[in-house]
Amino acid sequence: MAEMGLVDIRHSVIETEATNEGYERGLIELAERGFDVIVMDADLAGSSGTSEFRKLFPDRFLDVGLCEQDMIGTGAGLALAGKCVFVTTHGMLAAGKAWDIIRSTICYGSLNVNICGADAGLSAGGAGGSRQSLEDVAVMRTLPGMTVVVPADAVEARKATIAAARIPGPVYIRFASARVPIVTTDMTPFTVGQAAVYKQGGDATVLACGVMVYEALKAARSLEDEGLSVRVINCHTIKPLDRAIVNRAAVETGALVTAEEGSTVGGLGGAVSEALAQSVRPTPIRIVGIEDRFGESGRHEQLLAHFGLTARDIAAAVREVHSRKRGAAEIEE
Amino acid sequence: MSPTPIELKDISKIVRRDVLTMVLEAGSGHLGGSLSAVDLMVALYWDVMRIRPDHPVWEDRDRFVLSKAHAAPALYAVLARRGYYDVKDLLTFRKLKSRLQGFPDMHTTIGIDASVGSPGQGLSIANGIAMAARMDGRQFRVYCLIGDGEAHEGQIWEAAMTAAHHNLDNVCAIIDRNMMMGDGSTEDIVALSPLEDKWRTFNWHVIEVDGHDFERLGSAFSEAASVKGRPTLIHARTVKGKGVPFMEGKPEWHDRKLTEELYEEAMRALG
Ligand SMILES: Cc1ncc(C[n+]2csc(CCOP(=O)(O)OP(=O)(O)O)c2C)c(N)n1
Numbered sequence: 001m002a003e004m005g006l007v008d009i010r011h012s013v014i015e016t017e018a019t020n021e022g023y024e025r026g027l028i029e030l031a032e033r034g035f036d037v038i039v040m041d042a043d044l045a046g047s048s049g050t051s052e053f054r055k056l057f058p059d060r061f062l063d064v065g066l067c068e069q070d071m072i073g074t075g076a077g078l079a080l081a082g083k084c085v086f087v088t089t090h091g092m093l094a095a096g097k098a099w100d101i102i103r104s105t106i107c108y109g110s111l112n113v114n115i116c117g118a119d120a121g122l123s124a125g126g127a128g129g130s131r132q133s134l135e136d137v138a139v140m141r142t143l144p145g146m147t148v149v150v151p152a153d154a155v156e157a158r159k160a161t162i163a164a165a166r167i168p169g170p171v172y173i174r175f176a177s178a179r180v181p182i183v184t185t186d187m188t189p190f191t192v193g194q195a196a197v198y199k200q201g202g203d204a205t206v207l208a209c210g211v212m213v214y215e216a217l218k219a220a221r222s223l224e225d226e227g228l229s230v231r232v233i234n235c236h237t238i239k240p241l242d243r244a245i246v247n248r249a250a251v252e253t254g255a256l257v258t259a260e261e262g263s264t265v266g267g268l269g270g271a272v273s274e275a276l277a278q279s280v281r282p283t284p285i286r287i288v289g290i291e292d293r294f295g296e297s298g299r300h301e302q303l304l305a306h307f308g309l310t311a312r313d314i315a316a317a318v319r320e321v322h323s324r325k326r327g328a329a330e331i332e333e
Numbered sequence: 334m335s336p337t338p339i340e341l342k343d344i345s346k347i348v349r350r351d352v353l354t355m356v357l358e359a360g361s362g363h364l365g366g367s368l369s370a371v372d373l374m375v376a377l378y379w380d381v382m383r384i385r386p387d388h389p390v391w392e393d394r395d396r397f398v399l400s401k402a403h404a405a406p407a408l409y410a411v412l413a414r415r416g417y418y419d420v421k422d423l424l425t426f427r428k429l430k431s432r433l434q435g436f437p438d439m440h441t442t443i444g445i446d447a448s449v450g451s452p453g454q455g456l457s458i459a460n461g462i463a464m465a466a467r468m469d470g471r472q473f474r475v476y477c478l479i480g481d482g483e484a485h486e487g488q489i490w491e492a493a494m495t496a497a498h499h500n501l502d503n504v505c506a507i508i509d510r511n512m513m514m515g516d517g518s519t520e521d522i523v524a525l526s527p528l529e530d531k532w533r534t535f536n537w538h539v540i541e542v543d544g545h546d547f548e549r550l551g552s553a554f555s556e557a558a559s560v561k562g563r564p565t566l567i568h569a570r571t572v573k574g575k576g577v578p579f580m581e582g583k584p585e586w587h588d589r590k591l592t593e594e595l596y597e598e599a600m601r602a603l604g
Contacts, residue, residue, distance in 0.1 A: 043516045126359055297435045
């Protein structure tokens, strides 16, 4: 799919970068382009991707210390007074600790506060289960008016940051400090709310977000060799979900797998399941993610394997849904 | 018989060496805030707390809640050296399937009284344990170690009110007042001073002490145990990165990665 401007994951050496670098580039670009942007951080500038911004635009930066709840409330005030606000803290601190403030102040008021979850997913690695945020997408998705975006790589993270500034209501964007493969380029189209088909295929579809987009593309390649033609969709926007593309994939390929670096409860898999269950054609689905449990200590790439979040796991899930689809077809006959 | 201040100093040195080795081996971890808190935890575990390392779940033991949970390396080394588990286990810190998770987990590590991780939550836990002790007529005390940056968290101040309101004199909180947090000085980021006075106005008994002086720490903890009707805060002035000159007072050593060379240099400095 040349028109998507994707990196060819088959030969070139795949470069890696942390998505929080893309966040930082996006913030700097916004300020340079004249957006009235204010960036807040809660004593994490060293790792969240705001330290360069702080250096370049000290007047647009506020480190609030370990006051996550106060930060998000203050962000609401700044937004009410016309600022375009980006608040930054660990995924679960934003999504968890400050959830009621996000709900009752920001979402209820429909304010332009963009909430940036740093070091989300398993990226916190060695820090282990209490710090890794696997539930952030699920809890943010339940909030009325909230947009939820999980960028696939640093390039997309930059685009998502810039897009968030233009969306009038709140946006939750998930970033991480672990290096992950870069699969998109500046040419790759990105629109919040529109999932993108990265590979065509007719036998099954994988809808992935975050680092799992790369793993899904790899899985699809290997399944090709087995004669299975798999569609791969980058479903970076979990909310609002691109129902049209999900329904089309269900009708045209009849078997779906979702893949995310997060809980199997209520995330991308949950969103797609809700859509499918109410669509015209019930479709076999498998949710690849972390099964309703906390993370644990380990290196990021070790943890992805440990929790079953690799191309191999996705391929196994695809074979399984594909066989269920065949089974269903036989029953119909 | 309790150890002398000189003996405690020697133990601290061993614990600091363990902390450096663990963080080097793990490839990540919080050095500055672990090193600043070593002496406080050594005082507690060797001199102050009534515990039985051979019976870690003894019901009448004093409890310890590490609210500044990122100092886990220091607590793990203290527990190992105090005999709760094998010192060799320290080398598994932060590794896949290790019992020593990045942040303390009471279900995997022997001797941990409460699982902790997210800053700001420990004092409430300590209060709850202390209330239960009182309900059950038990005499044990509850110690809770809080970072100064951590004291930004609103929940700390909710808990401070709760402990004072309920006259929890079996609670003793310790602030590791190293004046630093992750991004820099607490006073530059969001000033805490005068921190002692804040606790006083919250009706706590406050004791100020040099957090690296075992003799003073010993008397402070005794005084705390004798206070009736009020919780005590030990305001321990400490140095972030204590014991390793190139880390002392340097916020970047909050969680910077340790190289082999710097590890050697740090071990030499510790002696
Ligand atoms: C709620 C929350 N905020 C922030 C962090 C990241 N973090 C952990 S410790 C810390 C700094 C804490 O400063 P302080 O309590 O002074 O610790 P010390 O200087 O003693 O290491 C930060 C920013 C986190 N893990 N959770």
